[in-house]
Amino acid sequence: MAPIGSFLALAAILFCIGLYGALTKRNIIIVLLSIELMLNAANLNLIAFSRLGVSANVAGQVFGLFSMTVAAAEVAVGLAILIALYRNRNSTDVRDMNLMKW
Amino acid sequence: MIAYAWLVPAIPLVAYLLLLALGRRVHEGVAAAIGVLATLISLVLSLMIFVDVAQGGGQLPYLWTWLTFGPGPGHTWQAGFEVNSLNALMLVVVSFVSTLVLLFSRGYMHGDPRFGVFYQYLLLFVFSMLGLVISPNFLQLYVFWELVGLCSYLLVGFWYEKPEAAAAAKKSFVVTRLGDVGLLAGIILLYLATGSFDYDDIARAIQTGGLQIHWIGPQGLATLGALLVFLGAAGKSAQFPLHVWLPDAMEGPTPVSALIHAATMVAAGVYLVARSFALFDASPVALDVVAYIGGITAILGAAIGLTQRDIKRVIAYSTISQLGYMMMGLGVAAYSAAVFHLFTHAFFKALLFLAAGSVIHAVDTQDLGRMGGLWRRMPVTASTFLFGALALSGVPPFAGFWSKDEILASTLAAGRPLLFALGMVAAFFTAFYIFRVFFLTFTGRYRGDRVPRESGWVMTLPLVLLALMALGAGWAGAPFTGYALERFLGEPSGASEAGAGPGVMAISTAVSLLGIGLAWLMYGERATSPEAWSRSLWPLYRLSFHKFYFDELYQAVIVRPAFALGKAFDWVDRRIIDGIVRLAAEATLAVASGVRRIQTGQVQTYGLITLLGIVALIAVSWSLLWGVRS
Amino acid sequence: MNAVSSWFGGFIWTGQTVAFFLLAVLVVLAAVTLLQFRKVMHMALSIGLVFLGMAGMYVLLGADFLAFAQILIYAGAITILMLFAIMLTRHDEVEEEERAGFRQWIAGLGAAALGAVMLWAIRTTAWPPASAQPPWPAQKSVNALAETLFTGYVVPFELVSVLLTVALVGAVILARKEE
Numbered sequence: 001m002a003p004i005g006s007f008l009a010l011a012a013i014l015f016c017i018g019l020y021g022a023l024t025k026r027n028i029i030i031v032l033l034s035i036e037l038m039l040n041a042a043n044l045n046l047i048a049f050s051r052l053g054v055s056a057n058v059a060g061q062v063f064g065l066f067s068m069t070v071a072a073a074e075v076a077v078g079l080a081i082l083i084a085l086y087r088n089r090n091s092t093d094v095r096d097m098n099l100m101k102w
Numbered sequence: 103m104i105a106y107a108w109l110v111p112a113i114p115l116v117a118y119l120l121l122l123a124l125g126r127r128v129h130e131g132v133a134a135a136i137g138v139l140a141t142l143i144s145l146v147l148s149l150m151i152f153v154d155v156a157q158g159g160g161q162l163p164y165l166w167t168w169l170t171f172g173p174g175p176g177h178t179w180q181a182g183f184e185v186n187s188l189n190a191l192m193l194v195v196v197s198f199v200s201t202l203v204l205l206f207s208r209g210y211m212h213g214d215p216r217f218g219v220f221y222q223y224l225l226l227f228v229f230s231m232l233g234l235v236i237s238p239n240f241l242q243l244y245v246f247w248e249l250v251g252l253c254s255y256l257l258v259g260f261w262y263e264k265p266e267a268a269a270a271a272k273k274s275f276v277v278t279r280l281g282d283v284g285l286l287a288g289i290i291l292l293y294l295a296t297g298s299f300d301y302d303d304i305a306r307a308i309q310t311g312g313l314q315i316h317w318i319g320p321q322g323l324a325t326l327g328a329l330l331v332f333l334g335a336a337g338k339s340a341q342f343p344l345h346v347w348l349p350d351a352m353e354g355p356t357p358v359s360a361l362i363h364a365a366t367m368v369a370a371g372v373y374l375v376a377r378s379f380a381l382f383d384a385s386p387v388a389l390d391v392v393a394y395i396g397g398i399t400a401i402l403g404a405a406i407g408l409t410q411r412d413i414k415r416v417i418a419y420s421t422i423s424q425l426g427y428m429m430m431g432l433g434v435a436a437y438s439a440a441v442f443h444l445f446t447h448a449f450f451k452a453l454l455f456l457a458a459g460s461v462i463h464a465v466d467t468q469d470l471g472r473m474g475g476l477w478r479r480m481p482v483t484a485s486t487f488l489f490g491a492l493a494l495s496g497v498p499p500f501a502g503f504w505s506k507d508e509i510l511a512s513t514l515a516a517g518r519p520l521l522f523a524l525g526m527v528a529a530f531f532t533a534f535y536i537f538r539v540f541f542l543t544f545t546g547r548y549r550g551d552r553v554p555r556e557s558g559w560v561m562t563l564p565l566v567l568l569a570l571m572a573l574g575a576g577w578a579g580a581p582f583t584g585y586a587l588e589r590f591l592g593e594p595s596g597a598s599e600a601g602a603g604p605g606v607m608a609i610s611t612a613v614s615l616l617g618i619g620l621a622w623l624m625y626g627e628r629a630t631s632p633e634a635w636s637r638s639l640w641p642l643y644r645l646s647f648h649k650f651y652f653d654e655l656y657q658a659v660i661v662r663p664a665f666a667l668g669k670a671f672d673w674v675d676r677r678i679i680d681g682i683v684r685l686a687a688e689a690t691l692a693v694a695s696g697v698r699r700i701q702t703g704q705v706q707t708y709g710l711i712t713l714l715g716i717v718a719l720i721a722v723s724w725s726l727l728w729g730v731r732s
Numbered sequence: 733m734n735a736v737s738s739w740f741g742g743f744i745w746t747g748q749t750v751a752f753f754l755l756a757v758l759v760v761l762a763a764v765t766l767l768q769f770r771k772v773m774h775m776a777l778s779i780g781l782v783f784l785g786m787a788g789m790y791v792l793l794g795a796d797f798l799a800f801a802q803i804l805i806y807a808g809a810i811t812i813l814m815l816f817a818i819m820l821t822r823h824d825e826v827e828e829e830e831r832a833g834f835r836q837w838i839a840g841l842g843a844a845a846l847g848a849v850m851l852w853a854i855r856t857t858a859w860p861p862a863s864a865q866p867p868w869p870a871q872k873s874v875n876a877l878a879e880t881l882f883t884g885y886v887v888p889f890e891l892v893s894v895l896l897t898v899a900l901v902g903a904v905i906l907a908r909k910e911e
Contacts, residue, residue, distance in 0.1 A: 002752040003862045007789070008854045010756045014782075016847035017763045023710050023839040027772055029817055031706075033779050036810065037763060040786050051793040054860050056867040058876045061795050062885050065877075068798070068805055069892050073899030075810050079817045080906035086821045087909070094706055101703030710835065713842040720849050 007048035015041035028085075028092045032078050039071050103147075103154045104185045105164065110144045110151070110193055111232035114200075117141075118225035121218060128218040134208040137221045141201040141228055148193035155190040156590060163238035163302070179299065184238040187591050188441060192235040192373060195448045196366050198571075200228045202564035203361040206456050209561040210357055210463055220260060224361070227253035231366050235373070239299035240289040243374070247285070247338070250367045251278050257362060258354035270350035277347035281337015285374075288330025291315075292381075295323055305380035321385065328381050328388035331374065332395075339371025339425045342399040346652050348422055352414040352468075356459030359414060364421050364455050365448035372428040372444050379437055393433020393513075397524040399426030402650065404531035408538070409636070409647040412468045413458050416539050420494065421451055423528055427509055430521055436512030438588040442579045443505035445587070449575050450493035450501055453568035454536075457487035460561050461543060464554035470539065475548040479555065482562045484544045489569040491540050493576075495533035495614045501576030503611070508579065511606045526613055533617025541625035752792055759785035776814045783807040794866040797874045 014037060021034030043064050050060020082092070089096055117140030121133055163184030170178045185193075204224060211220050230253055234246035259271025293299055295315050296307040314320050335341070340348035351363050362368070375382060375392065382388050403423030410416045424447050431440030460483040461476060462468055477484045493500035496507065506529065513521040548554070556562070579587040623629045636643040645651070762781040769775045783806035790799035868876035881889055 002749045002792070004859045005854050005857075006752060006756070007793070009851055010759065010789075012847055012850040012854065013760055014763055015850075016843040017760075017767065019713065019846070020839055020843040021767050023706050023713065023843070024836050025767070029772060029814060029821070030775055033766070033775060033814060036806070037766075037779065037782060040783065040806070044786060044789060047790055047793050047795050047798060050795070051866055052860070052862050056863075058868050058873070058880045059884075061798055061873075061877050062881050064795065064798050065801060065881070066888065066892055068801055069896065072805050072810065073896055075813060076899050076903040077906065079813055080903035082817055083820060083907045092821050095704060097705070098703030101701060707835075710839055710842065713839070713846065717842055717845045717849070720846075724849075 004048055004052040007044060007052070011041040011044040011048070014038075014044070026093050026095060028082055028094050028097070031094060032075070032082070036071065036075065039067065043067055103150045104158075106147070107151055107185045107193075107236055108164075108183050110147050110197065111229050111236065113140045113143050113147075114225045114232065115229040118222055118229060121222045121225060124218065126216060126218045130208070130212065130217045133218045133221040134204065137204040137225055138201060138208070140225065141197055141204050144228070144232065145194070145197040145201050148190070148197045151185055152190045152194050155185060155187055163300075165238060174297075179241060180239065181242055182238050183236040185236060188373075188376060189235045191441070191445060191587075191591070193232060195445060196228070196231050196235060199361060199365040199448055199452045199568075200224075200231075202567060203357045203452065203456070204228075206360070206459070206561050206564045207355075207357040209558050210459055211355060216260070220257075220355070223253055223256045223260070224358075227257065227362060227367075231370070234370060239301065240292065240304075240378075241299040244286065244289060247334070247370065247374075248282065250362075250370065251275065251282065251338075254278075254351070254362050254367055257358040258351045260355055260358065261353070264353065266350075267353040270347075270353040274347040274351045277344055278337040281334045281344055281371075284330045284332075284337070285334020288327050288334065291323070291330060292327050295327070301378055301380075304378070308380055308384045324381060324384040325387045328378075328385045329391060331378055331381065332388065332392055335371030335374045335429075336395065337371070338374070339368050339429065340399075340422050341371070341395050341426065341429055342402055343652070345399060345403065345422045346649075346656060349410075349415050349418045349649070352412070352418050356414065356455060356462055359418070360452045360455030360459065363418065364451035368421060368425060369428075369444050369448060372425060372432065372440060375429065375432050376437060376441055376444075379432070382432070383435065389433050389435060391433070393430050393518065393521060396426045396429025396431070396433050397521045399423065400430060400528040401524045401531070402426070404528040404535065405646050406649045407535040408531055409643060411470050413461065413470055413473070413539060413543065414455070414468050416470075416535055417451070417454050417458055420454075420532065420536060423532060424451065424494075427506060427525065427528070430525065431509035431512060434512050434516035434518060434521065436509055436516075438579075438591045439505065439508035439512050441591055442587055443502075443509055445578075446493070446501035446505045446572075446575045449568055449571035450490045453486060453490040453565065453572050454494065456561070456568065457483050457490060457565055460557045460565065461487075461554075463557055463561070464552075465550045466552050467550060470542045472550040473543045473548070474546040474550075475544070476554055477544040479548075480544075480557070482556060482565060486562075486565040486569040487540060487544065489572045491536045493572040494536050495618060496529055496610055497533075497614050497618070498607070498611060499573070499577070499580075501572050501574065503607075503614075504576035504580045507607055507610050510610060514606065526610065529610055530613045530617045533614040534621045537618045537621035538625050541621060545626055748792060751788070755785050755788045755792070759789070772818050773815070776811060776818060779814075780807050780811040783811065794868075794873050795877075797877050 018034045018037030018041060021037065022031050025031050025034060046060050046064045046067065050056060050058060050064070053060070085097065086092055117136050120136060121128065124132070163182055165180040165182035168179045168181040204221070207220065207224065211217050214220065227250060230246050230249035234243055234250060237243040237246060255271050255275040258274050259268050261267045262271070289299065292304055296304050298304060298307075308324065311320060315323055318326065337344045348363060348368065352359055354363075382392060400423045403419045403421070403426060407416050407419035407423065410419060424443070428440045428443050428447070431437075431443060461473065461480065464476070464480060464483075465473055467473070489500070493502040496503040498504075506525075510522060510525045510529075513519075513525060577583055579585055624632045624635070648654070759782055762778050762785060766775050766778040766782065769778060783802060787799045787802040787807065790796075790802055866873065
């Protein structure tokens with residue numbers, strides 16, 4: 001069995017890749033995708049701890065399941081907002097979404 | 103019955119609240135009926151109380167605790183009411199005149215769009231005035247004192263769309279406020295000295311020597327307290343030098359002038375001095391001040407009244423002059439003579455005002471030059487005015503004769519021939535100016551353009567009733583009834599009275615008749631031209647006509663400097679204080695307009711900065727932990 | 733290989749570890765290519781690959797049910813939803829060719845710094861040794877999950893179903909054409 005550190009390291013790398021994507025990509029769909037990547041990394045942590053952590057038990061999986069469900073809901077709402085935005089501004093570029101500017 | 107004396111002011115208050123609830127669209131008849139009915143009930147109650155007092159004498163005050171803010175007698179304020187012979191008399195006078203004025207107003211104010219409001223204000227005034235009269239202590243008196251001042255302000259400025267009326271209301275309020283500050287200071291001083299607001303407690307403290315504060319001797323304290331109280335009384339009663347507001351207050355509706363500025367509110371100052379007479383009695387200096395201020399006011403008012411062309415202003419100056427008489431009487435310790443004059447003056451002065459109101463209502467002007475010959479067209483008004491004028495002039499057997507003579511005799515008895523002389527000259531002036539008004543208004547040729555008609559019964563009935571009082575009210579204190587009123591009032595300690603002897607009576611009657619005769623020669627018979635007199639005596643004439651330039655003097659000495667000071671403060675406020683505030687605002691704005699450019703609205707930028715922040719935080723905290731560990 | 737094994741703390745080569753290593757390489761490669769692609773469509777497809785690799789990781793960790801849920805929800809539903817969103821907007825859109833700007837550099841540096849900090853923390857922490865047996869009965873991970881979920885966590889479970897309903901309604905209202 002691979003040690004827990006391996007899983008955590010993989011999760012950290014995935015998280016940072018997702019973070020870089022979320023901060024630099026211009027298409028809002030890709031930004032959403034990057035956020036999903038980060039969420040998945042966090043999920044991997046939960047499940048790795050549930051199997052290999054100090055007090056390993058099945059509750060970690062329960063939380064993983066919940067976070068998945070929440071992610072699904074988030075994607076649904078996020079895409080709905082995206083479509084509404086696209087309809088109003090005719091663009092998917094995050095740089096056009098600057099209504100909160102000074 | 104005396105235990106229910108609180109009902110006397112309470113009923114007008116209820117009527118006021120009722121009218122307030124009914125709103126300003128109330129029917130004129132309803133408003134007038136409520137008002138007259140309420141004051142009529144008050145009058146009946148007052149008469150019953152008066153009879154009780156006459157049979158049983160004075161009563162202890164009915165008190166309950168209003169406010170307790172500490173242990174000991176000085177830390178409890180009491181409220182309540184009391185009835186003694188003085189305020190029983192005042193209750194009757196106030197409610198009697200109020201009833202007639204409210205009835206009169208039904209005709210005078212007919213058709214005014216704010217008729218209901220007028221009755222509201224009047225009822226509020228009646229409540230306040232009656233409450234003032236039965237207050238057992240200075241504090242409660244002060245509350246009502248300010249209330250009547252407020253009502254006076256509201257009623258003088260009743261036609262506030264007229265700029266003169268608004269200005270007059272303001273002036274009356276501000277000038278009386280000058281006096282009220284003195285009164286308040288006096289009340290506080292007396293409270294500090296005795297720990298009580300009660301008239302009786304203060305009088306007792308004076309007698310037992312309990313009146314003292316460490317920084318002033320008892321004699322000085324009595325003088326200071328009395329003078330401060332007198333300042334308040336002088337403001338309210340329009341005494342020199344605070345008399346300037348009363349003539350301007352004639353901009354108000356005439357019933358208001360009759361009720362407030364002749365019979366009741368302006369007499370409150372006299373009442374106050376009479377009520378706290380024990381205090382004044384303790385200080386000869388204060389009494390002298392009261393006497394001489396009264397004397398000066400009497401002659402000054404009468405002298406200005408000689409030349410005024412506005413019918414109401416003549417009567418207003420006459421009021422000032424008569425109030426001066428009362429103060430003069432109090433100043434020479436002629437307590438009951440002064441109250442007696444207050445009593446008779448209330449009737450004949452209200453009568454003169456209401457009769458003048460009836461004339462103004464008919465001819466729609468206050469200018470004496472546009473009246474004349476109204477005797478035949480308005481017989482009731484003219485004959486009642488004549489009654490009032492005779493009473494004012496002091497012609498026997500009318501009311502004013504008895505009371506004025508008693509005051510004049512008292513000045514002689516007190517050994518003040520100067521005051522006696524002032525009073526006599528003022529009496530001559532009085533007879534002259536009031537008959538000048540009478541002849542100009544009712545005799546000769548009509549010089550106006552509107553056809554005058556006699557007023558209806560609601561206006562003439564009060565005139566007739568008041569005329570009867572102007573004739574008969576003085577008999578209550580006349581020698582042939584054995585000075586009944588004086589005996590009823592009783593003598594507070596220190597008061598000295600002198601019944602008018604036949605000599606004084608003869609002189610004053612002669613002086614009055616002389617004044618009337620001169621007026622008749624000038625304005626009735628036109629045997630001698632008033633214009634010629636005014637030309638030959640032009641400096642005096644101008645002085646009188648311009649009211650001794652008091653308004654101009656105050657304008658230059660008080661109003662202008664006050665405005666200049668205000669302008670200076672305004673400049674400081676605008677330029678310096680506002681400048682600091684604006685500097686703070688501008689600085690914030692400048693910084694903000696630079697800093698706001700950070701807010702790009704780009705979520706990714708925010709995220710990036712957050713990331714950098716997190717990295718920095720971790721780095722810092724880690725290095726700190728590292729330091730702890732090693 | 734020794735360097736790597738020492739980095740990851742006593743890496744023992746078994747079938748499971750080989751599988752982990754292959755899957756890890758697949759996932760990281762897919763994630764990196766995701767960021768390298770120019771076409772939005774390709775990006776969406778490569779994230780599907782990441783999701784599948786993650787499902788493999790779950791299987792390795794003995795979370796069978798979650799592995800299936802991952803394939804169904806992420807690789808299936810979410811990826812397809814993304815594709816729909818791409819189609820509905822501008823599906824031929826191409827991420828513009830960009831020079832590596834200041835922002836990219838800063839973001840890359842920041843992300844790398846964060847990653848370095850996290851890796852270092854993982855490296856320096858003493859983890860318990862990996863046990864061969866999962867903390868639940870062998871071959872019964874789904875039973876164990878179901879038992880925990882429907883006893884101790886039944887209230888959050890119901891709340892999550894409410895959340896899903898709310899998200900559904902919210903998404904419909906947001907995406908609906910304004911009248």
